[in-house]
Amino acid sequence: MSPHIRAVSHIAVGVRDMAEALRFYRDFLGLAVSLDQHEQRGRERGDGSAQSGRRAVYLRLAEHDDASFLVLDQQLDHRADGEPRNLFDVGFHHIAFWAEGLDALVAAAPAAGVTIVHGPAWEDSTSWGESAGRPIRTVIFRDFEGNIVQVDSRHDG
Template sequence: MIRDVHHVGIAVRDMAEAYAFYRDALGLAVVKEGEVSARGVKAALLAVGHSYLELVQPTEEGSPFAKHIAERGEGLHHIGLLADDVDSQVARLNELAVLLEDHEPREGFTGRLSYLSPLAFDGALLEVVQPEKEQGARSKEEGGQPDWRDQLAAWRITRIDHVVLHVPSVDAACRRFEEYFGVPTKRRIERGPRSFAFLRPGDVIIEVIGPNDGGDPESGRIAGLAFEVKGIDELAEWLKEKGYPVGEPHAALQGGRIVSVHHSGACGVPVAFIDFS
């Protein structure tokens, strides 16, 4: 069974630039980093509440992450779903004849894992992963967190609130999440020409969006990432001072207040911050 979103994977051109935003500006702690020669990448894991961001920079032209960046640009790459037992989960996917990139779990940067084929979710890439152990934050001397995080800050990021999937058929995506992973749909909304579904396997919400009349069969993608934050006005001012393209906090449809950073300032990722306090 799937218990939560373990991590959200981001393909980046330059790890130093990614660190400048996600570690140094947002204050997220690095818990692991290293080279993955078999995939032609270097990677880093940053803690966000009980979940993580995985930053991945290709180091070889033949890397699948280099191909992704060449075709789509840097940005959101995959969602890593936390499995209780990855072997049983992958066996179930094989029994259901789900299209997989890895028909057997393999050792990866975040644990034992298996990628589904992007065709399994109409172009959006999902992974099931069973981490070896929980990662602890590294010290600032080890490059794990910025110096200013030692001081009391007027704002803080508490967790990943949700990740957004754009798909051609919300109905089909919801059926697959329940059949493949045992994750039911919690809520459905129709708004104009679009349909919305909300799934919550654990702490992180998966928001699925699609057209009411269907779309291109392979047009699915991971389209957005939102963090929960305390102190949204102070965060917005902090990011403006750092020179990032951030808007003004305003009322959010789901309650609370929301502010966004343009994807050009977040390594290709449309990032939002929500304050429910």
């Protein structure tokens, strides 16, 4: 029996600077933090700080069992060259959210220091794998880590 996929569970985004990531995803996009988790691994240094670990901040898009969520994942342990471990080097192409109030978000971008890469623009629904003729308004931002974040709306504004 093949699985029936109902929704995206979550998307994990590796970040270098959690404060900057939260400024974009929580403060600018308005996603709600449901958990801010610090996991420590290894032994403590002389100053009491952990040698290695992870900080994961979970941001919810809605509150129901199958609601998609985003995990901002900051690795606190690094390779000898200072870079994150290989698993977190992979990244993603882009992430896209459905939203209302797209024009207000675009208007807020300059004051928030957010870069608009494309749009806002109306595009045909074929770009979303749907049949033609259903216009979708879209804008593409760059988050503070350099990732591409798209916000789409089926409604004006």
